[in-house]
Amino acid sequence: MLDAMPVTMFREEAAHVLGALGSVDQREAAMHLRGLAEGYEMGRAAVRVEGVWSGPSSTRVPTRATAQVLIGLVEETRRELILMTYAARSHDRLRAAPAIAGRRGVSIIVVVETLAGAAGTLQGEEPAAAFRELPST
Incomplete structure (x- = not known):
């Protein structure tokens, strides 16, 4: 179950969730983990980092002002x-x-x-x- 979602840091966080759930039904645990994975995906989609070359002119990298x-x-x-x-x-x-x-x-x-x-x-x-x-x- 811990490898169900290919999301960065999912395995570690999912292990914490499962540990906190204790003897909860497997289906309920799966729902918690699905919510955790979807939260990670939403967060990843919400942040965008883009590098901008602002140094000397270069023909080696695409440049924009x-x-x-x-x-x-x-x-x-x-x-x-x-x-x-x-x-x-x-x-x-x-x-x-x-x-x-x-x-x-x-x-x-x-x-x-x-x-x-x-x-x-x-x-x-x-x-x-x-x-x-x-x-x-």
Whole structure:
């Protein structure tokens, strides 16, 4: 029964569920395990990680402008958006997209370096200023 679902971490978590169920009927245990596996599948489908090449131009990897990728990501966001960046500069379309997402109910968290925290490696305006148009929560 522990190998019934080819889902990452299923065997370990299923063993915990079976241990907690004790002397429960096999059919009932199977229903619990099916629910556990479906929960894992839903979670896996809900998270998407995509790498974006933002370094020097290269003919070895497909490239897209980082701003273009971020705008598309923000436009697709339905529930929660967490932006983390070392440095940020103002970009009209990129600045507008999170503000629009916030107005449609998306929860937005921005984590950005400060000039003081960067210890002189960043110059100019505080990076957080790039996000000043976001609705405050």
